[in-house]
């Protein structure tokens with residue numbers, strides 16, 4: 001079969017590079033070279049993906065099973081170290097450890113044998129920051145041996161244990177060469193990063209978690225206690241629970257340690273067995289939690305940067321679950337409602353003031369009810385306990401004295417008046433088509449709507465100044 005134009009171009013570039021560098025060890029050189037090329041291509045693809053996503057377009061909607069395994073591998077490398085990565089991890093940086101030709105990742109962008117374009121320092125630093133995201137936490141420059149050699153380190157380990165001071169999180173603001181868009185002649189589904197995935201969890205068929213290791217009797221006992229209290233695990237069937245438990249990695253964290261840094265890429269989800277943590281958005285403390293609670297799910301669910309910084313306020317014992325196992329198991333069960341309600345909640349004008357975190361918590365608390373045409377959903381004069389969002393269908397609102405006063409459709413809400421004003425239902429709402437509603441109980445209404453309550457109050461149809 002003749003080579004495609006893209007393949008020829010790739011080989012020519014490599015050929016040229018071999019001529020220029022005259023490596024002593026050609027195979028090692030080739031391994032490093034193509035490893036870097038792969039990184040560059042995926043970096044580019046990720047950028048394209050996240051750009052497209054920011055415009056609401058999913059470029060590569062269905063990552064295959066193996067692709068996802070690769071995706072998790074780069075994240076898993078941070079906790080496990082390169083030696084424990086499996087063979088099907090196509091992309092890894094471990095060559096650098098023994099490679100006489102190895103150079104740092106920053107240099108590798110300059111070295112791109114792929115017709116680089118020079119971009120402005122602003123743009124370049126942003127892209128370089130993004131592209132190096134996979135390594136940002138998991139690899140630090142090892143000064144003691146060779147400043148160009150990158151070694152995997154445990155992101156939870158103290159800096160001194162890691163053998164170096166941390167790398168700056170943003171790339172220096174200078175002019176860097178970044179890959180110019182090449183024809184998409186590579187498997188675009190292949191990915192090393194989380195950036196472009198949809199919220200749909202992957203298929204579980206014949207899949208085994210990366211970090212699977214059977215827990216001992218004592219660990220099992222502790223875990224049962226630690227996660228038994230976490231609502232996420234109550235929803236798991238026995239097999240899923242077993243997979244999750246055996247994928248968890250124990251992490252001891254000292255008081256004062258930053259466990260998650262706002263803005264970083266998400267790699268692990270954590271459950272607290274012992275100790276307390278505080279959550280900060282910017283410099284503001286927004287939350288605190290303790291044993292039995294969990295955190296770090298948002299970035300893994302939405303493929304977004306960490307929404308908050310998490311600090312250990314005491315010595316902690318945590319259990320960490322890698323991103324892929326989280327997505328494969330928890331996303332499809334424990335976080336099903338978030339997936340189900342994500343679009344609806346995001347689309348509702350009244351909820352625009354909620355953050356991703358607020359929306360996620362709100363979705364956790366929703367339940368679903370379905371009404372047939374003609375069925376009454378709430379009746380005027382009854383006491384009111386629920387607030388409703390219409391997922392699909394249509395309903396009409398009527399008052400005994402005034403007849404029909406409003407029509408409601410998908411994305412509309414009702415049932416707020418009684419809850420806001422502590423009154424009986426002020427009108428009857430009847431389904432006129434098959435209608436599916438998401439319901440929120442009274443306590444959730446008060447706790448979870450946060451700033452949206454003010455909007456509901458402003459829109460309250462019974463307000464006297466309306």
Ligand SMILES: Nc1ncnc2c1ncn2[C@@H]1O[C@@H]2COP(=O)(O)O[C@H]2[C@H]1O
Nearest residue numbers: 286287295296297298299306307308357
């Ligand atoms: N008010 C909050 N806003 C954002 N994240 C929060 C908040 N309170 C707790 N968190 C947790 O902090 C975590 C930081 O990492 P993630 O964004 O992955 O997931 C986040 C949540 O689990």
